[in-house]
Amino acid sequence: MRRTEDKSLVARRLAAALTLAVGAALAAATAAGGCGKKDARPAVRFLEGPDSGGGWKEILARFKAVHPEIDVELVEGPAATNTREDMYATALLSGDTTYDVVYMDVIWVPKFAAQGWLLPLDERLPPAEREKFLPGDMRGSTWEGRVYRVPMQSDAGMLYYRTDLLAEPPETFDALVESAGRLQQPPGLWGFVFQGRQYEGLVCGFLEILWGHGGDVLDAQGRVVLDSPEGVQALTWMAGLVKRIAPEGVATYQEEEARHVFQEGHAVFMRNWPYAWTLAQAVDSPVRGKVGICPMVHAQGRASAATLGGWGFGIAKKARHPDAAWTFLSFATQPEQMKLLHFKNGAIPARRELFKDPEIVAKSPHYPDLYRVLLAARPRPVHPAYARISDALQVHVSAALVGTETPEAAIRAAAERIREAVGR
Ligand code: GLC
Numbered sequence: 001m002r003r004t005e006d007k008s009l010v011a012r013r014l015a016a017a018l019t020l021a022v023g024a025a026l027a028a029a030t031a032a033g034g035c036g037k038k039d040a041r042p043a044v045r046f047l048e049g050p051d052s053g054g055g056w057k058e059i060l061a062r063f064k065a066v067h068p069e070i071d072v073e074l075v076e077g078p079a080a081t082n083t084r085e086d087m088y089a090t091a092l093l094s095g096d097t098t099y100d101v102v103y104m105d106v107i108w109v110p111k112f113a114a115q116g117w118l119l120p121l122d123e124r125l126p127p128a129e130r131e132k133f134l135p136g137d138m139r140g141s142t143w144e145g146r147v148y149r150v151p152m153q154s155d156a157g158m159l160y161y162r163t164d165l166l167a168e169p170p171e172t173f174d175a176l177v178e179s180a181g182r183l184q185q186p187p188g189l190w191g192f193v194f195q196g197r198q199y200e201g202l203v204c205g206f207l208e209i210l211w212g213h214g215g216d217v218l219d220a221q222g223r224v225v226l227d228s229p230e231g232v233q234a235l236t237w238m239a240g241l242v243k244r245i246a247p248e249g250v251a252t253y254q255e256e257e258a259r260h261v262f263q264e265g266h267a268v269f270m271r272n273w274p275y276a277w278t279l280a281q282a283v284d285s286p287v288r289g290k291v292g293i294c295p296m297v298h299a300q301g302r303a304s305a306a307t308l309g310g311w312g313f314g315i316a317k318k319a320r321h322p323d324a325a326w327t328f329l330s331f332a333t334q335p336e337q338m339k340l341l342h343f344k345n346g347a348i349p350a351r352r353e354l355f356k357d358p359e360i361v362a363k364s365p366h367y368p369d370l371y372r373v374l375l376a377a378r379p380r381p382v383h384p385a386y387a388r389i390s391d392a393l394q395v396h397v398s399a400a401l402v403g404t405e406t407p408e409a410a411i412r413a414a415a416e417r418i419r420e421a422v423g424r
Contacts, residue, residue, distance in 0.1 A: 042071035043324040046101035046313075047087060049079045052256075053279075055344030059337050063328060070324045079254060081105045082200045085387065092117040092316060100319035101329060104149055106140035106310045106379070107200070107386050113143035114384040119315040120146040124326055136308050136377055137350045148314050150333050151350035153341070155309030156377035157208050157296060158370075160262060160270040160277070164290040171304075173212065173237055176269060176297045180245040183268045191245030193258045194271035198398035201254055203380065203390050204307040205271050206397045210234040211305030211378060212298035217389065218381050223424055227415035233299075235407035239400040251401050263287055271296065273309060274370055275346030281363070293366050295373055308377035310350060348374070385421045392417035 051057055056074050063072060077084050085108050091098040092112070104112065112118050125147055130138050133151045141149035159176075161169045165183050170176040180191025195201035210216065215230030225231075242250060250258075255272055259279065262270040265286045270276070280291045295304035313329035315322050331337065335357075338349035342360060348370070354360055355371040364370075381389050396414035399405035405413070 042073040043321045044070065044100050044328045045073040045075065046099055046103050047075045047077045047084055048103050049084065050076050053345035055341040058340055058344065059332055063331050067327060070327060072328050079256060080199045095318060097318050097320055100316055100321065100325050102314040102316055104312055104314050106308060109140060109149055110143050110382055110384045111387060113148045117317055118148045119317055119322060120148060121150065122147050125150060132352060133350050134352055134374055136374065137310050140308065140310060140379060141312055149312040150329055151310060151312040152333050152338065153311040153347040154350045154374050155273045155348055156306035156374045157204055157271060158274055158293050158306065158373065159296045160272060161292045162268050162287065162290055163292045165268055169292060169294045170297055172300050173297050177245060180268050184245060188266060190247050190267045192241060192269040193246060193250055193253065193261050193267040195253055195255055195258055196250040196401050197252050197254050198394045199254060200390060202397055203393045204309065206238060206393060207307050207380060208296045208305050209238050212296060212302055214299065214302050217418065222422065224415050224419045224422065226418060227411050231411045232408050235397065235400050235411055239407050242401055274348050278342065278346035278364065306373050306377040308379045312350065383422060388421035389418050392421065
């Protein structure tokens, strides 16, 4: 336990150090480019993950062509959402203006809004405009009745399978283990890969397993109910995957590691977000044309659950040019830009109309089904202390996966820490 907790501390320190390093580099670049001008910084700067497909760069180029007067800078940060959250939080907490636009994961909104770090966007985004986005994304952009985020990408966890290896995907946890065990031939072909590293992605996958067993973290009154028999069953099932149908290394995987293993043809099943489907269909992908995508499995007599993910733009309260920031983010969230990010980076558009877009549906025939999964996707606990709730889950789910805690002990310890975090 010590070791895993230390890891989470190290990750936070690393994020803070990264923030300082990025801040110093940006300040140096500003000074170098200053040439006596008053403020040579771009009007709008935001932090995102690695722009693997190049979609963001193209959006920025398109924007520059129509708005040459507004300079926008994209800082490509680390892939893990919680590391970027720490980087934004460090900057926003200290009141500096490194980032004007905050590209936010859906889970950051309650904390960032409650801290007063964001500008409310209600007036800029009237109700008729909000209707155009997926309802879950819009709900996740709202805190205490005010809108703080304009959705760009939607997300929901899905199960991937190889259509050349099995005709029908499994529906239950037992059936997944059975067919993965039957079809796998390790080490060349493993049964199942997922996000097993100690970070936010692990929580997303765990929640789908927890919900699929009928458990939950908090009940409708906000009380912690994680340490239920269903909670223990869920973690027992998940921990039992490692070395049986999942490689030991799965405990270090984020989204991209899982995708690479699956896309190279080394896994029968994968849990991932829908972006991986588009990338798996690339012309040079070894599994092109052999990939099916369906809702996550569930326990007998229970229903599938997908974790709601997704990303969108907020404006920092201290943004130097909020109007320029708004001009940029309203451009970036137009349908043409969402389509570009979909085709280049696999991002799922957050606008409803795009799920019927002929160009998108021609390339991604599962989009109408995906739409239904997105509508039913469940949010992670909506709480300003979500980061602490997630931290507790990250530490103890990871400990169960690597075998340093039993599932029972891990669930009990996580529940205790979550009780402290939510104060009940
Ligand atoms: C995806 C989701 C995001 C989630 C993250 C976890 O980016 O959109 O909501 O927190 O994965 O790794």
